[in-house]
Amino acid sequence: MRITIKQTDFDMIYEHALKESPDEACGLIAGEDREDGVREISRVYILENIDHTNEHFTIDPKEQLAAIKDMRACGLKPLGNWHSHPESPSRPSEEDKRLANDSKASYLILSLMEEGKPVLNAFHIESINGEKTVRKEELVIV
Amino acid sequence: MKITVAGEKKEVADGLTVAALIEQENVETPEYVTVSVNEEFIDKEVFDCHVLKEGDEVEFLYFMGGGAR
Numbered sequence: 001m002r003i004t005i006k007q008t009d010f011d012m013i014y015e016h017a018l019k020e021s022p023d024e025a026c027g028l029i030a031g032e033d034r035e036d037g038v039r040e041i042s043r044v045y046i047l048e049n050i051d052h053t054n055e056h057f058t059i060d061p062k063e064q065l066a067a068i069k070d071m072r073a074c075g076l077k078p079l080g081n082w083h084s085h086p087e088s089p090s091r092p093s094e095e096d097k098r099l100a101n102d103s104k105a106s107y108l109i110l111s112l113m114e115e116g117k118p119v120l121n122a123f124h125i126e127s128i129n130g131e132k133t134v135r136k137e138e139l140v141i142v
Numbered sequence: 143m144k145i146t147v148a149g150e151k152k153e154v155a156d157g158l159t160v161a162a163l164i165e166q167e168n169v170e171t172p173e174y175v176t177v178s179v180n181e182e183f184i185d186k187e188v189f190d191c192h193v194l195k196e197g198d199e200v201e202f203l204y205f206m207g208g209g210a211r
Contacts, residue, residue, distance in 0.1 A: 024210065051207070059206035061176055061183060068201065072149045081206050088210045095209030101174040102204045127171070 002038050002138045003106055003122050005029075009044040010141050014118050016046050017084035017110050022054040026083040028067050029108060030076040039106060039137075043076055049083075056095070057083045080105035082120075086112045090119040097132040100125035106137060143196040154194070161189040169202055176203045 017025040026049045031042040045067040049057040059081065071078055080102070085093075090111035092100065100107055103126040111119040122139040125132055143156050147167060154163065160179070164172045177184045178201045184192050194200065 026206070028206070055211060056209040057207055061178075061203060061205075064203055064206060065178055065181065065201060068203065083208060085210045093209050093211050095211060099174075099205065099207045099209075101171040103170065105204075107208075 001106070001124065002140065003041065004038060004140050004142045005041040005044070005108075005120075007141050009041065010120060012046070013044060013082060013084075013110055013120070017086070017112055017118075020049070020084070021086040021112055023052050024049055024054060024057040024084050024086060025110075026057040026059050026081065028059070028064065028071075028081050029079045029106065030067075030071040030074075031079055032077055033079075039079060041079060043071070043074070044082070045070075054086055078105075080107055082108035082110065084110045084112060089113060090121040092123055092125060092134055097125055097134060100132065101127075103127070108139070143194075145194055145197065146199045148201060158194050159190060160184055160192045160194065160200075163194065163200065164189065164202070167202070171204075174205050176205060177201070178203065 027047045028045040029041045031040045033039050047063040048060040050060045051058045090109045107123045122137040124135045124137055145154055160177055169175055179198050
């Protein structure tokens with residue numbers, strides 16, 4: 001699947017992740033699945049990582065609920081989440097895979113491992129025959 | 143009775159529990175789903191006995207978390 005994210009939203013995520021570093025930062029993404037097959041992210045939510053560590057994140061469920069309601073009020077579809085890896089590459093960890101339980105979601109991971117060179121990738125994670133399979137999706141900053 | 147599930151109004155049977163609604167809605171990987179009713183989070187332990195009422199607003203939320211390792 002091809003996914004688009006606005007440059008301003010990318011910048012917002014990056015700035016927030018830098019501010020939160022070394023802790024992981026996280027949030028949700030929303031937008032629409034267009035008829036041409038493109039998943040367009042039109043709104044990014046920055047939410048609290050209630051774990052406040054550099055190795056784990058948990059999105060505050062109360063903020064998650066409020067964000068979902070905001071999406072609905074704005075006619076947007078929940079598309080998945082994003083989180084940062086302050087010290088590791090932009091790929092799902094074993095824990096990311098274990099806790100990815102929505103096969104319709106896109107999982108965006110921003111790596112801050114290399115200073116000044118943020119790397120953002122999107123992944124589809126699905127459980128097939130009891131095993132989590134990961135597929136990298138095409139992510140375009142527009 | 144009428145309730146709202148994920149923003150959509152639905153007619154459901156009287157006496158429906160949260161657990162029965164999860165099954166009825168074919169919620170994917172229900173063990174990882176958090177449920178709120180009227181913005182109050184419901185403990186998983188009481189999904190079987192929490193009976194929904196007319197006008198309830200129910201949301202299913204996937205636990206969103208992960209780790210760097």
